Amino acid sequence: MPTIAIISGSPSPSSRLNGVLQSVEAKLKEAGIELEWVHVHQLPPEDLVYTKFDSPSIIEANRIVERAAGVVVATPIYKASYTGVLKAFLDLIPQKGLEGKVILPLAIGGTLAHLLAIDYALKPVLSALGARNQLQGVYALDTQVKRLEEGGFEVSDELAGRLHQAAADLAGEVRLLHGASAVSNPNDEGAATA
Template structure:
């Protein structure tokens, strides 16, 4: 069974990014993937800030990344880049910790003004960590994810189509790599 891990770089539980990640997790589960999630803001702040590689929480999170065939990196966009809390965790993943993995960036921001933040802020960091197969990613705008009165979310149909296409590509590439390596 293929394994995927979603690295949630949002400092805010219940943000609009939650809907995007939940949809992604459901699609991957339906495709037969075992899916885990790392909520970076739930990791001990002291471990992140002081780069405690040996911390039990960091070792466990890095183990999930190491075991994964596919990695989704999800973050809201603040000041034209991904969150600082996400960067602190990425700094704790071993230097080549993303080597051999299919990586899908998922970003959400207030406007299209930061559409290229995936390409200019995240992809160079992922490449420095050994990622060689980084998919194009999906950039969503806050307006594409509406909060419902029941406390849930409704995603715009166009966003759902783009997200489904990216996740289908992730599934196909992960399966292709597994078949090629077996």
């Protein structure tokens, strides 16, 4: 069963980004995908700031990413870029830590002026970490995610449609990748011999 890691790059536990991620999570679970989370704001700040590669928390977070066939990288957009806390974590991922994985970038911001932040700010960094299979990604506006009084979030129908399509694309790509690697491994038992 393929696993997808979700990296939440929000510095705030109450961020509207959570509404975006909950929508994606629901669709991926519906598709039978196992999920593991890295909430960057829950990692020890000193481990991030001082780039402690040997920190148990960082080692475990990197293990989650390493085990995953796909990775969702999600961030609020501040000052036309992804968050500093996300950058601090990405700096701790090994040099080719995203190689061979399907990547889905997600972002949420206050204005359409930052619509291209995924392409110009986030994707190049992910590429430097070995990500060659990056899906288009989804940019959401703050106004499309409503905080509910009783807790939780409500995502607009238009955004939910884009998020569900992106999640379905990710699940499909991960299954293709997972199936292809299982079939093409000549060391597997039962592999055809010449």
